[in-house]
Amino acid sequence: MKKYRLGEFEEVVILTIGVLYKEAYGVSIKKEIEARLSRSVSMGALHTALVRLEDKGYIKSFDGEATEERAGRPKKYFQITALGKKAMEYTKSTRDALWKDIPNVALHLKFS
Amino acid sequence: MKTQPSPPRLFLHFFRWYCHPKLAKHIEGDLMEVYHEQLRTKGKTKADIQFVIDVLLLVRPGIIRSRGKYQAINNTAMFKNYVKIGWRNLLKNKGYSFINIGGLSASMVVAALISLWIYDELTTNKYHLNYERIAQVMQHSAVNGGTVTFSSLPMPTSAAIRAEYGEDFKNVASTWTGEQIVAYEDKVFTKIGCYSESSLPEILTLEMIHGTRTALEDNSSILLSESLAKILFGDLDPISKQVKINNTFTQQVGGVYKDIPKNSTFYGIAFMAPIRLLFSNGTAMDNWQSSSFQIIAEINPKNDIKVTSYKIKDILYKHTKDATRPVLFLNPMSRWHLYEFKNGESVSGRLQYVWLVGIIGSFVLFLACINFMNLSTARSEKRAKEVGIRKAIGSVKMQLVTQFLSEAFLVVTIAFSFTVILTAFSLPWFNELSGKQVAIPWSNSAMWAIIVCFIVGVSVLAGSYPAFYLSSFKPIRVLKGTFKTDRFSVAPRKVLVVTQFTVSVVLIIGTLMVYNQIQYAKNRPVGYDRSSLISIPLLTKEIQQQYDAFRHELLRTNGITNVSRSSSPTTGIWSSADNLEWKGKDPNTQSLFGTISIDPEFGDVVNWEITAGRNFSNSFASDSQAFIFNKAAILQMGLKEPLGESVTWHGKNWNVIGVVNDMVMTSPFAPTMPTVFLIDSKERPFNIVHIKLSKNSDTRKVLSAIEEIFKKFTSTTPFNYKFVDQEYAMKFAGEERIGKIASAFATLAIIINCLGLYGLASFIAEQRTKEVGIRKILGASLFNIWGMLSKDFVVLIAISLIIAIPISYYSLLQWLQNYDYRAEISWWIFLAAGGGALCIALLTVSYQAIRAALMNPVKSLRSE
Structure with a gap:
């Protein structure tokens, strides 16, 4: 059953929003992901993911302040919604369940 | 002033253009923030490059704006449904479909034939490539107190024009055309030949199969048409063969040209020979007193025909000093066929007929469209439930309009496919009737474009009224069953019937008058005995x-x-x-x-x-x-x-x-x-x-x-x-042709009318089935019921007669002005036409009325 659908990148983004808590907006999310996961994130990919998450109702946004650095454009801050939280938990629990059920042998074989 | 370094403008604008307005602001903010940071740390160039990459990578489905206000929905399924329902309706009501499709295709055949005819008329002489620059030199003379225009001119005129205004003309050629005898060995034929100065083939841009256009410069040479060359020499090479003209001149074939097509003034000219031959018996070529030559000229591209025409006006008078004070002028090729001269003015002659026929053709088509409208609205009660249900399900009015228009389109398209077949088959008959050689220009892309416009146009014309009418039904009333077509929906239908009959009656009166005029002229005392x-x-x-x-x-x-x-x-x-x-x-x-x-x-x-x-x-x-x-x-x-x-x-x-x-x-x-x-x-x-x-x-x-x-x-x-x-009877050929065409149109118009009337009467009879049943029970006779059902139509036809008679009277007066010897417009023509139309209409309606009246009331009242 596809109750909650969260792609890999979407999951990363929503987790980062959670990490940044009140400071989550486009550039800060991008920098955070780049720093933590050491991978480069294009503006396009990030914003597409944000639009999709918002469409699914996992995050909500509100306008923030405008700075000179942003040429007078407002920041848009993101926050995880209750539905988003459920989706994250669901994803995590399914992953955990999967982790738990992997027999030790399967993993150990790799090192042998 | 603080200079703010900015990212590449072009890409910034590009971003603003494609980005969804909801997202544009803050994404742009993000972009700018990143840009400024890059600017600080890595310098302008790298920041610019990064900016461009970011903008380009943002072109993604989630971010770009949609095209319109809302996303287009796929309509194919709905259209498929429309066509399916339309098709089923056609099959369900076969008689009605036959009337509609038959009437439409018959009138479309007329429209197609007429269009071809008009096309042929308007492209007359366009075969000649220099069409725009060719003119005939003609003269206006003051005779009998008015101006008479002649095309015959003295032989030296062409030379004088060349000598005096040579720089304006590319070529000027005197010609003389007439029946001549052509002989080769034992083969002898009477053919139309044209004697001319050497430049005529060049002026007319004849298509040479053998030899050159300049062959007539040699006085012993002759040009033959392809068909004449074929019957004279068969498959032999015609060049340098000797042919004899009028048993007098022996000429050597210098070239063969493709036959000049029928819609050229020069059609039928089987050979061209040097004009000097006509003077070989010693007649002077510079005789200004005898006018028997046609002079064809081609002016230089830079010259204007009107200006040049004015320049040459005095040449003839200068040499002849004729008391009629002849004025030379150029009659451009574009006015040869469709215009004529009346008292020195070039006025539209044949062009009027072209217009007239065009108008009649569109009327016939219009009649069929009216039929379509009438039958569709008459049947509206049957479709009303469908409209109600569709509306209840959620169709908006425009969708229903689209549905009925697409049904009209379906009918018109089917009718058109019949039209194409019928036109192709009736073309030989039509060519004989009109004395033309018209062919369907299958490969002409403009024709196909016109056909598409035509189909769409007819569909809209015929389909729009029923579409708007049917789609305006109120679903509640329709579905409750209280719906009855009201007075107001019947009124336009009556107007349409009146229009139809007016057109038909005008056509009938016109046809009768044409025949009356022919008969009148035929009865004219001839003054001599032409028998035997x-x-x-x-x-x-x-x-x-x-x-x-x-x-x-x-x-x-x-x-x-x-x-x-x-x-x-x-x-x-x-x-x-x-x-x-x-x-x-x-x-x-x-x-x-x-x-x-x-x-x-x-x-x-x-x-x-x-x-x-x-x-x-x-x-x-x-x-x-x-x-x-x-x-x-x-x-x-x-x-x-x-x-x-x-x-x-x-x-x-x-x-x-x-x-x-x-x-x-x-x-x-x-x-x-x-x-x-x-x-x-x-x-x-x-x-x-x-x-x-x-x-x-x-x-x-x-x-x-x-x-x-x-x-x-x-x-x-x-x-x-x-x-x-x-030969004398041939003089009526033109008028008889008009009569034949007019009667064909009138017959067709009446048939289409009757088809429509028949359909309409059947629906009305059907509508009143119960009423007829009750009336019969109460003792109405067959005649009562027939009278009741026919009365409405008789009134309509009477109204159309009242409209048609003055219209046709005045237009016939106009037409008769063309004839000096003309018949009076007599009352019996109107009587015959009116009575005829009324009879035909009554017969059509009566069939339905009597059938309704003969029905067993038990049957008609039992249902339901």
């Missing part, structure tokens, strides 16, 4: 020289009463003069007379009627300088006592010895031309031999006898004869 009269053209000199012997041989033959000669046939006046002077003539005006030389037997052969004086006679030597006038001429001259008057012409005095009754020699619709007869064949050489057969002779036998004698004198000339009564 044969004419033979004298093309070669052999019979001319031995005429007396030829005549005697003929007279010895059984069945031949008399033989005579003249310069013009009895069915035409080939020459005229405007320089006759008589006592009491107004010196300021010139009068035009037809001039015909005859021999003394002519009067006896054609059986003319001398009203005063006497016929020419061989026993009076003085008759060689005598005139016989017809009555019209005497009237024109204003002579009270014509006999014994002396008329001056060509420097001689001619005695008036007789007056004959008017003879219809030119158009039977025109007033008789004032004509003078003389026996001096030096003035007007003899061209025609007339042979009168005795009433009860075996024509075939006599003809073969004549041919035998003819061949004895001139074995190499083809024996061509014409029956004068047939």
